[in-house]
Amino acid sequence: MTITEDGPVVRKAGPAGQARGFVTAGVTGATLAALVLGTVVENVPLFVAGLVLPLAYGALLVVAGKPARAREAAVERRTTLARVESVRAVGEGAGDVPVRFDLTVVPDDGRPYRVAIREQVNLVDLPDYRPGRIVVVEYAPERLWRVALVRRPSAEWEERAAGAGIDSAPESEWVREPSRGGVFWPVGIAGFVVGAAVVIGLVRGELSDGESRPDWDGTPSYSTSVSSSSATLTVERDASLRDEGELRWAVESLAEAVEGPQRRATSVVVQEHTVAILYAAAGTKAPGFDPYALPFDRIPALVEEAGTSLGTGSPESWQLTADGLTEALKIRVSVTGPKGAASLEADERGEVVRRDPVR
Known part of the structure; x- marks a missing residue:
């Protein structure tokens, strides 16, 4: 052993x-x-x-x-006697509870040894396992730490246990399962x-649609969302889409994110930090326009003019909508301020053709 x-x-x-x-x-x-x-x-x-x-x-x-x-399961098991050295419940319950037993096991063909095991024992049966009691157990000769109580021993083993006297094995004789x-x-x-x-x-690929990326000046900037009929970009830094070059870069980024051949847009909607492009259904002859055809160089000036010349006061929000559902591209800039809402319209070149000031 x-x-x-x-x-x-x-x-x-x-x-x-x-x-x-x-x-x-x-x-x-x-x-x-x-x-x-x-x-x-x-x-x-x-x-x-x-x-x-x-x-x-x-x-x-x-x-x-x-x-x-x-x-x-095929490991040989033998029956022998053991002395209960200590008993300690290691859990709670109203019926069966986990109990730690410290035993001195006495193999028929070897010297006694100490071992600790855990068994589920009903609270009513605990007095049968008080310290000093001799019990019947099974053990594996090649795995001495594998010990189990025999709850219903044969009459022969019950008689042997009743008449046996076993001395406690010294602490130096502990057997423990080797740790792997x-x-x-x-x-x-x-x-x-x-x-x-x-x-x-x-x-x-799916993560790339929502993660921050470097824009044209190397600053982490935006997130995108693309579906079969639209694409949206949201700027995630201190930058406005009315700043020089920002809107052109945003539209180009969305165009690259759309799968398949270049598609015509039915409208483009721009706010301070967001641009959305709505696309015509693939394979249809619905009216539309090339998003690259927007007069990007004129748009900042249009937003500035709408915010300062239409009587809204200090602008609180603005929105630009480019509509291509008719033959001619129409651009509308709406502004809201403390004095009310106003708008202006421009043609495909960015030239103002109509103003609707606060009334």
Whole structure:
């Protein structure tokens, strides 16, 4: 038999254990990434995959572990007597409770040893296991720490237990299950990172629609949202789309984000930090215009004029709408201030053709 005198024997997980730890950490990283990113990008299949992946991996481990469990079940077990050294409940409950037993086990073919086990015991039966009591147990000769109480021993073993006297084994004779050690922590971290990176790589295209990117001057600037009929860009820094060059850059960025051939717009709506382009249905002959045809150089001046010459007072908000549903492009700038709302209209060249001041 193997009796440890100085506590548990620690041995590192072997290559197979390290590989299993790497895969487990990878599944954990992939699961968390799938759940988080599936929520962020509203990707239902990805979110569902995050729920299914750990279940599938758990089922795989169950199947893969069947041979080991079969070998464990085939381990020889023998019956012997043991002395109860101490009893301590380690949980709560109204019926069965987990109890820690410290025992002195006396194998028929070896010297006594000490072992600690946990068993579920009904509160009514606890007095039967008071310290000093001799009980019948089963143990595995090759795994001395595997000890279990025999709740209903045979008449022969009950008679032996009733007439037996067992001295306590010394503290130096403790037997503990050898620790298999943990996975080398860099291996676990690497597995977690790789698992998460795989998922991020799969949805990188979807993430690019909502992440901050550098604009033309290198400053992190905007987020986009693209659907089959529209595209929206929101500026995420201290910049206004009426500043020089900003609106042209925003429209170009949205045009690049739209999949397929260049599509004609039915309207473009611009506010201080947001521009939205509505597109004509693909394959139709609906009227529209090329967003690049907007008079970008004139738009800041149109917004400025609408805010200062139409009697609204200090402007609180503004909106520019370019409409291409008719043959000629129409641009309308609406401004709201403390004195009311007003607007002006311009043609495709950005020349003012009508003013509607506060009345």
